[in-house]
Amino acid sequence: MARTAGSWAVAICLAVQASPATATAFPGAEGYGATAESWRGGRVVAVTSLRNEGPGTLRACVEAEGARVCIFKVAGTITLDRPLMIRSDVYVAGQTAPGGGIQLRLGRSATGPLVVKNARDVVIRFLKIRPGTGGGVSANIDAVTVENAQRVYLGNLSMAFASDETFNVHVAGSTVRDITLADSILAYSLDRANHPEGRHSKGALICSDQGTGNQCGRISLLRNLFAHHRDRNPDIKATAIGPVEVINNIFYNPISQFGEFYDLLGDTTVAYAGNLALTGRSTTDRAATAVEGFDWSPEHALAIWAQDNLAFRWTGCTTRRPMPVLDPVAQDHPAPAPVRLTVRPMAAPAVEGTLPARVGDVLPGGGHRDSLDRRVLSDLANCQGHVIDAPAQIGGWPPIPAAAAPPDRDRDHFPDAWEAARPGMDPARPDDPWKSLNGTTALELWLAELAGDL
Known part of the structure; x- marks a missing residue:
């Protein structure tokens, strides 16, 4: 249930952490990944080629060793035949790209285009990451994968056309922590495409796991727009190393489920504050609440701290009717005390008017904003759009014309x-x-x- 403005303000003020004393990645960096900053003092490497690999390519910068900043002297689409494996101590500064910016897509590849694995202190901002199917059957095509990594900040990304998760945080016999995904668009994941399980349009999977001894937590999802995914909006597990905070996001037009919070990996604490869940033309009656709780492991605790969220069901795309934020299981698993947040949330009614101008790969003044992102934003504003099976159903990849630095x-x-x-x-x-x-x-x-x- 939504709180009154006064009670919301009191609850949030009591729960927000003090600003960290350590340096942040850039002015205004927020969330658990905000301290990804050991790229400072490194080389400045210019991306001058849109080729898959070789001198002057994005791959040459992100897969190098040592502290570095990747800047762009080119604009356009980079077609990748294998993923970019992001190494530690790097800032990928997509805001430096001229013209319409940089778009990543797959050629023939069974893995998504961008993987941050076994890395630390990584900042990636202002890119369009839209893989497609890679040309074959695959269960591994995310737009962005973060695995066994720490101190990672991902911001102002435009993600679409993934056939597994759009965004995945994965842990495999290790630890993943201190991750932020902020101010991004996650849209149009592919449903009946090339995933071996069949229907598989997914938003975000937080703390998927493999092996033993896993630790996963201290993850922030801040001010993102999720649109047109079957489910996992988001799907969350965690362990006792820290909470997952879901703050000021918009979740629009799932088919069957909004948020799914599980206790299968360990003691899972989720802070869910200031979010908007909104049905659309693809949504079935199955998506009846903004959050579903799953208390499936007797040895683990599930704790959900939910404040000031809004959830609505469209009736014929003419009338919005309130629907419950939490299902009965989620209601039965409240956090014993307010979760200490890393940011001060805006009030939920302000989210819908604030996010569209800032999410995705868009610069101040509107630079980099392309037709696909404009379509997503129009869908949200006008109760339009639907879950798709192939990029061609909505016109495919937007052209990103060449531009001079x-x-x-x-x-x-x-x-x-x-x-x-x-x-x-x-x-x-x-x-x-x-x-x-x-x-x-x-x-x-x-x-x-x-x-x-x-």
Whole structure:
């Protein structure tokens, strides 16, 4: 049940953590993955080619060793024949791409395009990640997979056309923790496509597991839009190392289920605050609540802290009628005390008016926003759209036209106009990207301004 504005404010104020004392990945980075910052001081590597591999490619940067920042001098679609395996200590700065940005899709591959595995301190922002089926039967095509990783921040991603999970956090005989997925679009996963289990349009699977001795938790899902998935909106397990927080997300038009919270991996605590669940044209009567609890393991505890959420069922796409947020099992498993959140949520009624302008690969002023993301946002606004089986049903991959990077005479990766406007910088002199500038470093200031962080 939704709280009144006053009671909501009191509950949230009591439950929000103090800001961490450690450095964050960028101004405004939030959630458990906000401290992914050991790429600082590293090399600046320019992506100058849209090829699958070789010099100047995105693969050459993300699969390298050592601290580094990947910036883009090109725009367009990168077709991958095998996944990008992201190594530690990297910031992939998609906000630097000119024109319409960077889109990742699969050629012939049985695995999704972007995998963060056995890595730490990874930041990936402002990319379009839309795999497709890879051309064969596969149970492993996520848009983004995070496995056995720590301190990972994923933000402003546009994810679509996955045939397994759209987003998957996986643990295999190890630990995964301190992960943030924020301000992203997860949409149009493929249902009757190439998954061996058949119908498999899925949103997010948090803490899937393999092997023994697994620890998984301290994961933040913040201000994301989920649209047009059969189920797993999201599917959550965890262990006692920390909670999973689901804050200020919109979940639109599932077929059969919104959120599914399980205790199969360990003691699972979920904070579910300020979210909006909304049915659509694909939704069946099976999706009757925003959250379903599953207390299936007698040795593990399931604890759900739910505050200030809204859930509605469209009637003929003309009238919204409230529906329950929690099913009976979820209601019977309240957290014994408020969960300490990493962020201060906005009130649930504000989410629908706030998220559309900021989610997905979109820069300040609207740069990078493409027709597929605009379609998702229009679907949400107008009670339109449906779960799909193939990209061709909605026009396929949007073209991302080539575009030139802004002039950089001294080849220090800073645009001439940007350097000319800042004291201490010189467009005719190669400047140190890590030089101090206005209380930060030149590189971090440039990246933050492009992203709208300041």
